[in-house]
Amino acid sequence: MAIADQSILDHLEPIAKLSAGRKKELAALCFTEKVNKDIDPTRMNVAKAAQALYLLKGDLSLHYYDDKKVTIHGGTEAAQYPVNADQKVAKTVALTEIEILRIDMDLLDIMMTWDQLSSAGKPPKEQPKAIKFAQNAQPTVAEAHPRSTDEWLNDTEVFSAFNLQSGVFSRLPAANIEAMFKRMTTVKVAAGQVVIQQGGQGDYYYLIQNGIALVSR
Template identity: 35%
Template sequence: MPGKSLDIEALKAFSPLNGLKAENLRALSEKTSVQEIPGGRFLFRKGDTDRRTIYLVSGEVELRDGDRLLSVIEGGTPDARSPLSPGLPRRASARARSRVEFVAIDSDLLDVMLTWDQTGTYEVSELRAGNLPESDDWMTTLLQTKAFHRIPAANIQAIFMRMQQVNFKAGDVVIKQGDEGDYFYVITDGRCAVTRETPLNKEGIKLADLGPGDTFGEEALISHAKRNATVTMVSDGSLMRLGQEDFNTLMNEPMLQWVDFEQASRIVASGGQWIDVRLPSEFESFHQEGAINIPLYFIRLKLKTLDPAKPYVVCCDTGRRSSAAAYILSERGFDAHVLRGGLTMADIESR
């Protein structure tokens, strides 16, 4: 049974949600509901790998390692501001001591929103001077899609920078079935209809209606095949398009130096440095020993404090924000590596 919704002010009580911009908090609140379980039930068990970020709203939860009680978290207290046992696999079991209310947020969605929030200030200001439309609602919609969760965040800014805006009138054909693929498209304003011609229906069978934030055109680019459908404007509108070469390079061929935890440790032991780009509240909750904390949104401002001769291993909780930071560092000549899978997948002894 669906739970009650949680408003924006309630979400602000949790870290790092309190760092999100209003529009992303609003989008998150629409996808988040409060769930309830009775005392004695488990929210999750040690070893679980379900990618959910769980916050306690009310009641008391025990964090346990087998029969050993590690701590008791009470809703509404400072301890409840952070997610319950955020690392994966879970390092503890969470058992409701009383009736509890909690929220479970898709971890990938949250991480995309945090990444966009912390890079978006630069991107939007740079892109507004170029060819992006005034509203960025379509960006938020696009970044919430599962497809975009699979794209390294380091490439997000370059993707938007290289997109071109094109305007269409109602009735215009954007792509035609049977043509060669040339662009990947994102709808920013207006609506499109997707149709496919068959031997029995030359007029075309309607496959879908698309609106702002929806994308199309990628299949032909990935498969190097001809367009398998026709997309026609239902209303006047605007699209952003990305050329085939940029699409293949930025969306299919990540160009970062990814390392696992063992490789990262060797780099640091040989004179390198950990850079943790999460928010200070996340860093204080747990971090790798010896790491310096430079939140992603500060990375450009702190470049002069870094040593160009030193290799850096950039980390966050999943690898998404750290890949964005490493992209910025690499663009400016730093030897930057990204911890694959992030801290949630690493065995961190300092917790």
């Protein structure tokens, strides 16, 4: 297996609709596999998890429950879509040695949901260089340019795939995500100021936009 090249994802649907940041992150989580002739790649799902399977190279035969057979060739328009998307497909058979790509459906669904919320996957608008410099030099100046909902949603470091699947945001209904971000505000914090006190009342959720925080117990 080899880590997937991001350029591959640009030609697969619906992955091609993801933002550049999400595609870069997804590429690092995907692997391409080579499958020998006469093998059914859909039966090689060891994890038994819902997966989208794409044919990248070679010829693959789709066998339907009504005995119909269709051959898909890697690199064609038909191969841009998951070969196992149609529930009427009973099995698949590699007619040649093939190369495939598997993607966890839950992971893809989460990424698509967040990108759709952030202006249909459009990247955030470029900030003026002067503001960027000010943020790096003096974090509190960032208050002059509070992050928009789109900028937060497109932050693949704070909201990485791992955090979205297992963190606190994994329990948040998709319908409430955008509403939550619209209610977020930028708060100026001075050096040395205590933001959260252990044992205190926890009525807010904090994200570090700029600067460094020390956590102690």
